[in-house]
Amino acid sequence: MNIEFEPSGTQVMDGFLVVRLDFYPEIGDKTYAIHYIDEVDKNGKPTGNKVLNPCLCHITTIPENVQIEDLTKFIGEQITSEVIKTLDDVMVLPGSAHYASPLMRNRKIITPRILTKNYIDLVESTKEKLQGFNCIVRKDTRSVDIQPQTIDVGGGADWTNSYVGTGTTNIDKTNPANASGNIDTYQLFVNGSGTSTDNKVGLFYLVSGTTYRTRTGYSIGAVTRGSKQTFTGLTMAVVTGDIAGWYNPGYYLNCSSSVEGDGQGRLEYAGDSCDTDDENDFGADVNTRVLSLYATGTEAGGLSIPIVMHHRFLQGNS
Numbered sequence: 133m134n135i136e137f138e139p140s141g142t143q144v145m146d147g148f149l150v151v152r153l154d155f156y157p158e159i160g161d162k163t164y165a166i167h168y169i170d171e172v173d174k175n176g177k178p179t180g181n182k183v184l185n186p187c188l189c190h191i192t193t194i195p196e197n198v199q200i201e202d203l204t205k206f207i208g209e210q211i212t213s214e215v216i217k218t219l220d221d222v223m224v225l226p227g228s229a230h231y232a233s234p235l236m237r238n239r240k241i242i243t244p245r246i247l248t249k250n251y252i253d254l255v256e257s258t259k260e261k262l263q264g265f266n267c268i269v270r271k272d273t274r275s276v277d278i279q280p281q282t283i284d285v286g287g288g289a290d291w292t293n294s295y296v297g298t299g300t301t302n303i304d305k306t307n308p309a310n311a312s313g314n315i316d317t318y319q320l321f322v323n324g325s326g327t328s329t330d331n332k333v334g335l336f337y338l339v340s341g342t343t344y345r346t347r348t349g350y351s352i353g354a355v356t357r358g359s360k361q362t363f364t365g366l367t368m369a370v371v372t373g374d375i376a377g378w379y380n381p382g383y384y385l386n387c388s389s390s391v392e393g394d395g396q397g398r399l400e401y402a403g404d405s406c407d408t409d410d411e412n413d414f415g416a417d418v419n420t421r422v423l424s425l426y427a428t429g430t431e432a433g434g435l436s437i438p439i440v441m442h443h444r445f446l447q448g449n450s
Contacts, residue, residue, distance in 0.1 A: 133157055133187075133216050135207060137265035140329065140353030141191060142255050146367070147245035148193045149254065151262065152353060153203070154186040155219065161271070162224045163187040169358040172325045183325055185356040187223050190236055191365035196246040196254055200265055210239040213272035220271055222278075229289075229362060230280035233317040233428045236364035282317075283429045285309040285335070286376035287388075287395055287422035289319035289360045294421060295384035296398070297323075301405040302385060303336050303344060303377035303414065304423040306395035313431040315368040318352070320378060321386040321424035325358040328383035332406035333363075333425070335374040344399070345411040347374055357383065360424070368429070376425040379406035386424040395422035 134156040141152025157163040167185040170178050194202060215235065222231035248254050287306035296302050315335060322328045334349040348368040355361050378385050381404070388395065397417035405412045 133161065133220070133271070134266055134268050135211065137203070137262045138189065138353065139259045139263065141189070142259050143351060144246065144251045144255065145350075148243070149196050149198070149246050149258065150191050150193050151198075151258065153190050153192065155188040155190065156184055157187050157220065161220045163220055166224065167359045169325060172358075176324060183358070185359045186361070188219060188232065188236075189352070189361060189363045190239070191363065192240045193243050194241050194258075195243045196248060198258060198261065200262060202241065203262065203265055204267065206241050207267055207269065211269055213270055214274050214276050215239070216269045217271035217274060218276040218278065221275060223362070227280065229317050229319050229426055229428045230282050231278055232362050232364055233282050233430075234278045234280065235276060237316045237430070240365060283309055283311050283313055283315065283370060283431060285315070285370065285374060285428075286426040289321045289424045289426040291388040291422055291424045292321065292386045293389040295323040295386050296400070296421070296423065297380060297384035299381050299403070301377060301379040301401040301403065302423055303375055303399050304395060304425060305375050305397040305399070305417075306422050309335070309370050309372055309374040311431045312371045313429055315348070315370045315427045315429035316364060316366050317428045318350070318363045318366055318368075319360055319426040320355065321360045322355050322357040322380070323384040323386050328355045328357050328380055329353075330381055331355045332379045332404070333427075334377045334379070334406040335368055335370050335427070336377050337371065337374050339411060341413070342399070342415050343411060343413045344405075346377075346406060346408055347371060349407045349410065368427075370429060376423070376427055377406060378423065378425055379404050388422040390419065390421065395420045398423060
């Protein structure tokens with residue numbers, strides 16, 4: 133796979149500098165056919181061209197004085213040929229997030245919190261230093277042994293028959309979190325092709341009435357549209373009963389159609405309510421369409437927990 137630095141994921145989170153690496157499958161990889169999609173124009177009409185989307189977007193902490201050599205060393209030590217082989221195998225399986233989560237959650241550069249107070253300059257200088265970074269890691273014939281036991285929240289990122297947005301925060305009461313702990317993997321499916329910028333994902337809980345508060349929000353940056361995208365390496369606190377949500381100022385998120393609508397209720401807020409501790413009145417349920425959102429992680433204490441897989445995955449959706 134070809135691993136590329138994606139500038140839009142560069143930010144400071146909880147005192148740590150983080151960057152994003154996108155994994156693009158090669159011809160012959162199992163994930164290639166899923167992410168080599170038909171391009172469409174702004175009106176949704178096919179252009180006759182094909183585009184390749186990443187199969188995984190991984191976030192890692194880095195030192196504030198990071199150099200390209202740091203990423204090269206990180207990939208050489210932690211994103212091995214066995215990891216790439218396993219990734220290509222599991223990302224085509226039903227419930228792929230449950231395998232990506234244990235495979236990628238501890239693959240980070242261990243580094244202290246940053247010292248500089250000028251976050252804006254640090255982020256921009258990091259983007260400049262790492263711009264254009266890419267490397268290829270060929271897959272091995274061997275795989276990494278992983279156990280797919282994780283927290284489960286959201287209705288699945290496979291719905292494609294309709295879409296919702298734009299400029300609204302959408303939350304979905306379908307399949308609330310089954311345990312408390314940390315979400316490290318988030319999947320979503322943005323409508324169309326090309327790139328959706330300024331995406332945020334979140335975990336929400338009911339305060340009272342129809343008012344919801346964002347327990348944890350995460351700015352994941354640009355999201356490639358047209359295939360299910362998986363983000364790993366996140367750190368998002370979750371409590372039993374929390375629900376999944378998404379915000380974007382100018383693009384649409386896929387969801388189920390009104391005929392398929394077997395969710396527990398979708399709500400909208402006109403604007404951005406996806407930053408940590410945001411609190412707003414979302415009003416009554418809009419409908420029961422299921423958003424193409426899904427998140428997994430580990431129970432408090434660092435233990436993986438058995439889950440009852442959401443019905444979408446039992447039906448064989450990847």
